[in-house]
Amino acid sequence: MATSSGGSRKLLWLLVVLVVIASSAAATALFMVMSGDGDDGKAMAQEPETIEHKAPIFVEIEPFTVNLADDDYGSRLLYAGISLKVADEQSQALLTEHMPEVRSRLLMLLSGKQAADLASQEDKRRLAEQVKATLEAPMVEPQPELAIENVLFTEFIVQ
Secondary structure, eight states: OHHHHHHHHHHHHHHHHHHHHHHHHHHHHHHHHHHOOHHHHHHHHSOOOOOOOOOOEEEEEEEEEEEOOOBTTBOOEEEEEEEEEESSHHHHHHHHHTHHHHHHHHHHHHHTOOGGGGSSHHHHHHHHHHHHHHHHSOSSSSOOOOOEEEEEEEEEEEO
């Protein structure tokens, strides 16, 4: 029994030493995580930058109907509603002030199209670029830069 008792004591001391070492390692890890460098603590404490949301500016062009160029099926019509997304209020004001000229330019552009030229999505994208180019031509001299970001078709019916 004496040997058995000595083996238990060695096992007990081994367990105590392991517990002390594990506790020391845990305490060291906790200290390193909690203290950290000044930069890391500040970076975690700072809130992320908030991105300022800028409301989009749209210029609505009332829907209109235009006769398309004749094709194999005869005379066709286009009913279109267009909205222009502009970059600034100056562009919005310029387009609004000159709305009759804007509508006239659009009617002239669209009346030269055939129904087949407006069928696919790619055709509509191409038309949007043409609308943008048509409207960016100066309406007054000198004209400040007109910043049209996007041409949006809100209604589009070919009949």
